[in-house]
Amino acid sequence: MKFFKASILFFSLICSTVLFSQTDEAMFKNIYKASLTNGKSYDWLNYLSNQIGSRLSGSLGAERAVAWAKEELEKVGLDKVWLQPVMVPKWVRGAKEYAYIKSSEGKTTTVNICALGGSVATPALGLKAKVVEVHNFEELEALGKAQVEGKIVFYNRPMQADLIQTFEAYGGCVNQRYQGALEAIKYGAIGVIVRSMNLRLDDLPHTGSMTYGDLPIGKRIPSAAISTNDAELLSTMLKLDPSIEFFFRQNCKQFKDVLSYNVIGEITGSEFPNEYMVVGGHLDSWDLGDGSHDDGAGVVQSMEVLRLLKELGIKPKRSIRVVLFMNEENGLRGGTKYAEEAKQKGEKHLFALESDAGGFTPRGFSFDCTDAVFNQVLGWRHLFKPYLIHFFEKGGSGADVGPLKTNTNVLAGLRPDSQRYFDHHHASNDTFDAVNKRELELGAATMTALVYLFDKYGVNNVMALKN
Amino acid sequence: MKFFKASILFFSLICSTVLFSQTDEAMFKNIYKASLTNGKSYDWLNYLSNQIGSRLSGSLGAERAVAWAKEELEKVGLDKVWLQPVMVPKWVRGAKEYAYIKSSEGKTTTVNICALGGSVATPALGLKAKVVEVHNFEELEALGKAQVEGKIVFYNRPMQADLIQTFEAYGGCVNQRYQGALEAIKYGAIGVIVRSMNLRLDDLPHTGSMTYGDLPIGKRIPSAAISTNDAELLSTMLKLDPSIEFFFRQNCKQFKDVLSYNVIGEITGSEFPNEYMVVGGHLDSWDLGDGSHDDGAGVVQSMEVLRLLKELGIKPKRSIRVVLFMNEENGLRGGTKYAEEAKQKGEKHLFALESDAGGFTPRGFSFDCTDAVFNQVLGWRHLFKPYLIHFFEKGGSGADVGPLKTNTNVLAGLRPDSQRYFDHHHASNDTFDAVNKRELELGAATMTALVYLFDKYGVNNVMALKN
Numbered sequence: 001m002k003f004f005k006a007s008i009l010f011f012s013l014i015c016s017t018v019l020f021s022q023t024d025e026a027m028f029k030n031i032y033k034a035s036l037t038n039g040k041s042y043d044w045l046n047y048l049s050n051q052i053g054s055r056l057s058g059s060l061g062a063e064r065a066v067a068w069a070k071e072e073l074e075k076v077g078l079d080k081v082w083l084q085p086v087m088v089p090k091w092v093r094g095a096k097e098y099a100y101i102k103s104s105e106g107k108t109t110t111v112n113i114c115a116l117g118g119s120v121a122t123p124a125l126g127l128k129a130k131v132v133e134v135h136n137f138e139e140l141e142a143l144g145k146a147q148v149e150g151k152i153v154f155y156n157r158p159m160q161a162d163l164i165q166t167f168e169a170y171g172g173c174v175n176q177r178y179q180g181a182l183e184a185i186k187y188g189a190i191g192v193i194v195r196s197m198n199l200r201l202d203d204l205p206h207t208g209s210m211t212y213g214d215l216p217i218g219k220r221i222p223s224a225a226i227s228t229n230d231a232e233l234l235s236t237m238l239k240l241d242p243s244i245e246f247f248f249r250q251n252c253k254q255f256k257d258v259l260s261y262n263v264i265g266e267i268t269g270s271e272f273p274n275e276y277m278v279v280g281g282h283l284d285s286w287d288l289g290d291g292s293h294d295d296g297a298g299v300v301q302s303m304e305v306l307r308l309l310k311e312l313g314i315k316p317k318r319s320i321r322v323v324l325f326m327n328e329e330n331g332l333r334g335g336t337k338y339a340e341e342a343k344q345k346g347e348k349h350l351f352a353l354e355s356d357a358g359g360f361t362p363r364g365f366s367f368d369c370t371d372a373v374f375n376q377v378l379g380w381r382h383l384f385k386p387y388l389i390h391f392f393e394k395g396g397s398g399a400d401v402g403p404l405k406t407n408t409n410v411l412a413g414l415r416p417d418s419q420r421y422f423d424h425h426h427a428s429n430d431t432f433d434a435v436n437k438r439e440l441e442l443g444a445a446t447m448t449a450l451v452y453l454f455d456k457y458g459v460n461n462v463m464a465l466k467n
Numbered sequence: 468m469k470f471f472k473a474s475i476l477f478f479s480l481i482c483s484t485v486l487f488s489q490t491d492e493a494m495f496k497n498i499y500k501a502s503l504t505n506g507k508s509y510d511w512l513n514y515l516s517n518q519i520g521s522r523l524s525g526s527l528g529a530e531r532a533v534a535w536a537k538e539e540l541e542k543v544g545l546d547k548v549w550l551q552p553v554m555v556p557k558w559v560r561g562a563k564e565y566a567y568i569k570s571s572e573g574k575t576t577t578v579n580i581c582a583l584g585g586s587v588a589t590p591a592l593g594l595k596a597k598v599v600e601v602h603n604f605e606e607l608e609a610l611g612k613a614q615v616e617g618k619i620v621f622y623n624r625p626m627q628a629d630l631i632q633t634f635e636a637y638g639g640c641v642n643q644r645y646q647g648a649l650e651a652i653k654y655g656a657i658g659v660i661v662r663s664m665n666l667r668l669d670d671l672p673h674t675g676s677m678t679y680g681d682l683p684i685g686k687r688i689p690s691a692a693i694s695t696n697d698a699e700l701l702s703t704m705l706k707l708d709p710s711i712e713f714f715f716r717q718n719c720k721q722f723k724d725v726l727s728y729n730v731i732g733e734i735t736g737s738e739f740p741n742e743y744m745v746v747g748g749h750l751d752s753w754d755l756g757d758g759s760h761d762d763g764a765g766v767v768q769s770m771e772v773l774r775l776l777k778e779l780g781i782k783p784k785r786s787i788r789v790v791l792f793m794n795e796e797n798g799l800r801g802g803t804k805y806a807e808e809a810k811q812k813g814e815k816h817l818f819a820l821e822s823d824a825g826g827f828t829p830r831g832f833s834f835d836c837t838d839a840v841f842n843q844v845l846g847w848r849h850l851f852k853p854y855l856i857h858f859f860e861k862g863g864s865g866a867d868v869g870p871l872k873t874n875t876n877v878l879a880g881l882r883p884d885s886q887r888y889f890d891h892h893h894a895s896n897d898t899f900d901a902v903n904k905r906e907l908e909l910g911a912a913t914m915t916a917l918v919y920l921f922d923k924y925g926v927n928n929v930m931a932l933k934n
Contacts, residue, residue: 033629162500164854164909199905361828361884363855387631388830390857417828417884419905438666438886442631 024383024456028449030312032387035445040307042437044072044300045359049290049432056117056287057327058090058258065283066261069299069324073265076307078322080268083261086337088327090255091118093287097224099248101234102128104241111230113193114205114288115250116177117330118212119223126249127152127191127222133238137175137183149188152246154238155180156195156231159422166418167357170197170425174208181223182213192223193246195231199422203227206427207286209330224248262334263324267306269455271317276342278321278352279305279451282328282335282400289430293421296432297359297440299324301414304444305451316455318350325400328356332399339403351454353412353447354398358424359440360416364391365450368411372460380453389446391415410459414447491850491923495916497779499854502912507774509904511539511767512826516757516899523584523754524794525557525725532750533728536766536791540732543774545789547735550728553804555794557722558585560754564691565593566715568701571708578697580660581672581755582717583644584797585679586690593716594619594658594689600705604642604650616655619713621705622647623662623698626889633885634824637664637892641675648690649680659690660713662698666889670694673894674753676797691715729801730791734773738784743809745788745819746772746918749795749802749867756897760888763899764826764907766791768881771911772918783922785817792867795823799866806870818921820879820914821865825891826907827883831858832917835878839927847920856913858882877926881914 035041052068055061066083073081097115100108115121132148134140135157140148155176159169174197181192196206205225212220226234237244263283269275281298285291302322309316325334342349353365364384367374374394381392396402397411405411416439424430502508519535522528533550540548564582567575582588599615601607602624607615622643626636641664648659663673672692679687693701704711730750736742748765752758769789776783792801809816820832831851834841841861848859863869864878872878883906891897 029629032631036628161503161905162496164499166905361886388858391855419828419909420903423903436887436890438628438633442886 024453027452028383028387031308031448031452032445034308034311035304035441035448036438039304039441039444041300041304041440041444044303045292045296045435045440046432048296048300049292053290054287055283055285055291056091057088057260057284057330058255059287062260062284062326066263069263069283069303073263073303073322076265076310078265078267078306081265084264084337084341085259085261086326086333087257088260088333089331090258091330092253092255094251094253097248097250099224099246101237102245102247103237104243109233111233112203112205112227113224113248114207115252116194116210116223116225117207117286118210118254119250119252120220121251121253122191122222122249124251126247128245128247129190130243131234131238131246133235140183140187143187145187148184151189152191152193153180153184153189154193154234156235158195159197159199161199166199166422169199170422173197177208177225178210181210181221182215185215185219185221189221191221191248194223194225196225196228197422197425198228198427201228201232203229204427204429206425207288208426222250224250260326262326262338264321265306266319266321267309267316269318270315273319274348275318276321276347276349277318277451277455278323278349278401278404279447280323280325280400281355282326283324284327284329286329286426288426288428289424290432291430292432292435293358293424293430294426295328295356297435297443298355301355301359301440301444301447305448308444308448314452318455320451320455328400335400335403342404349404349409350459351410352397352401352404353414353450354401355414355443355447356398356400357414357416357418358421359435359443360418360420361439362389362414362416362443362446364389364415365412366393366395366397366415368395368397368405370408373410376457376460384449387442387446410454412450414443416443491920494919495850495854498775498915498919499912501775501778502771502908502915503905506771506908506911508767508771508907508911511770512759512763512902512907513899515763515767516759520757521754522750522752522758523558524555524727524751524797525722526754529727529751529793533730536730536750536770540730540770540789543732544777545732545734545773547733549731551731551804551808552726552728553793553800554724555727555800556798557725558797559720559722561718561720564715564717566691566713568704569712569714570704571710576700578700579670579672579694580691580715581674582719583661583677583690583692584674584753585677585721586717586719587687588718588720589658589689589716591718593714595712595714596657597710598701598705598713600702607650607654610654612654615651618656619658619660620647620651620656621660621701623702625662626664626666628666633666633889636666637889640664644675644692645677648677648688649682652682652686652688656688658688658715661690661692663692663695664889664892665695665894668695668699670696671894671896673892674755675893689715689717691717727793729793729805731788732773733786733788734776734783736785737782740786741815742785743788743814743816744785744918744922745790745816745868745871746914747790747792747867748822749793750791751794751796753796753893755893755895756891757899758897759899759902760825760891760897761893762795762823764902764910765822768822768826768907768911768914772915775911775915781919785922787918787922795867802867802870809871816871816876817926818877819864819868819871820881820917821868822881822910822914823865823867824881824883824885825888826902826910827885827887828906829856829881829883829910829913831856831882832879833860833862833864833882835862835864835872837875840877843927851916854909854913875927877921879917881910883910
């Protein structure tokens, strides 16, 4: 009798697995087909990139992007679409920067720089000083005040080319850009030039955020990124002639915070409307290109997830939200605000997925979750295999969804192929033409498939079955 | 005693596995690092693409590419470098093609076409006729002589966008291009226009090989590819006005076969010099772009495999050959010749790997081999995982190495990400700027790693251990 019961249980488990599994396979097929043959993500990105353009927090572009995204989400026919107010910093680059290297004989060579986001301006007529090159903060400390004071510190540690995941190479370098000025100020430096975070040698400077901590305005020194080609040039010239001078001029300015918005759309859950699942990217971008990869791609892919669910007639059990976060690049105010309000309202967020690593061919996801949930995900691998999604690892998710983390929920990040990302990241060539339609659409479909599974099976389902 | 012996055996197996495994991991690291930080593949491709350019069999470009490749391989310091003579077809496009659609009111619209490789010319003043649109040979047959005779057949079946592996979408369409004329001739057609094999909508016609079987010259009809945008236009205009005419002019010509060469380099094996392993790509390309992806990438990656082995001081047990095949695109004479001579000389070819799917991020390999060898490969998966190489499937290898197949050897094909491949394939935008340095270098390293393993462990090793 016991055996009989067990057999029935086993048999029903097999049946339901096969049944579920067939349904899921069919649904995956529908999702990818809809995205690849009749998707909206590429057209949306075309508009966002080419008709709106760059969208730095507080800019007209950001304002227009908010209005556009709300309008487009309303057209999709979601249950709710709204704007969540959030105060954001407003930093403006001003006129194009100008810089040159001056040899000790007085010959000048123009180089390509751009102010780092948040930097102060140089004096109106520019800043000229001798240069010390360092590769890390230890070298800077070793030089000390004696050799740094009154000079420009030139950080020139390149991204490590033999790291396969380029975000690791970025992680290994970005402290030069973010904290470089703060460290250099300790030793009396009067300016900072940072090698662009770029694995290629080319002529484009790459901007990005930097910090002065809580130093008073009077102590802050101007900071700029220099193209990788010009970083090589400056380094070579310094070796030949340590007394060369570097001149740069930038008139960027930090204004008072201004009002902006996260754009949110929701399909309300049919069974558990008070359980929330978020998919998102950030609507703001740096000001040099049009932010197509960073993070226009994540924005339109996230919008596409909800549009695909609607188009395919999937009625989620849980409430699925698309959140287009404002101000990821220089403040994370949008992500912080969304999580704060969710907490205040006691909204239970089970799951949040961010796409903020470019619109390249999706390779998989990284998950910030318990082992039990990760095992649940591994059980879904076979569903993703026909779509060449193989990468499932534990790790970070995305900056904007980060503040939603609890002990039990799941944060995830889409992981596209990263080889080309830093060719464009925060530079003037982060533009629509650098995004491939199919690669973008595959990402949107892959995100939709994961959202579909977590909505259908919930979080921690595997453990529930075992208990 | 038996237990004791078994334990020792088990212990030594574990030890040797761990030992081997550590060594292999370190070697993989060296291989990828050397390719990504100090590789030659990208510089080589720059020269081949931008200083030599397109290399259709029998062209001056092909001749220069042969001389260049031989010279570069000699610089690498291989044990032997030589040219293998092979007679190849010589087809010349001639002046740029010209085509227009003429409405029944006499208005003309210019469209973008290119002659298919091997096609005959139109009459010197061009060819003008009414058009019938079909999507496959069944539709053509159904129309029959009554509706086809004296007309131009327009094949307009698009590549299927929801197939994830784009080579499958290509496989599902390419019979229109290859056999389209042969089929249309049966029903009295006087010309053929084929929708370009391209997943995007753009203005570029994509050439490629076509056949007339053994039809006499007098029966052959001119065939051309039309850009996807213009295929859409032609289709729309036909629906509005079935009596429109299509005009095209091309003056391509097939000449007598000419002498060319496969370029071969070898590192002679230290233990089994008479066992051969081949790595290769094809040196010829179509004439419209500069053949950077098809197959400049495969050429320089294959050269880089042997260079990396040398640079890293790996002395292979078996003889490793790089073979740069001539005439893959319109005849496969090089691949056929190489296999014929190998057979005549009784050379035992254990393994052959081809790279001919573009210089994009490598995803893995497909293997044409026994289940035993495939299991051997699967045992190596963990070594490739840190390099994000996940795709190991049984399947085809490459056209050039195909003729080397035996019952016991291993043929393999590098499988890069395929999403962008057909944007460039056989078109004027298959150019150097479309190749990413890191993606190309990762492919070369991945190939080197596989060659290293097969050389070290041999083929069928797993079965040998079991026996």
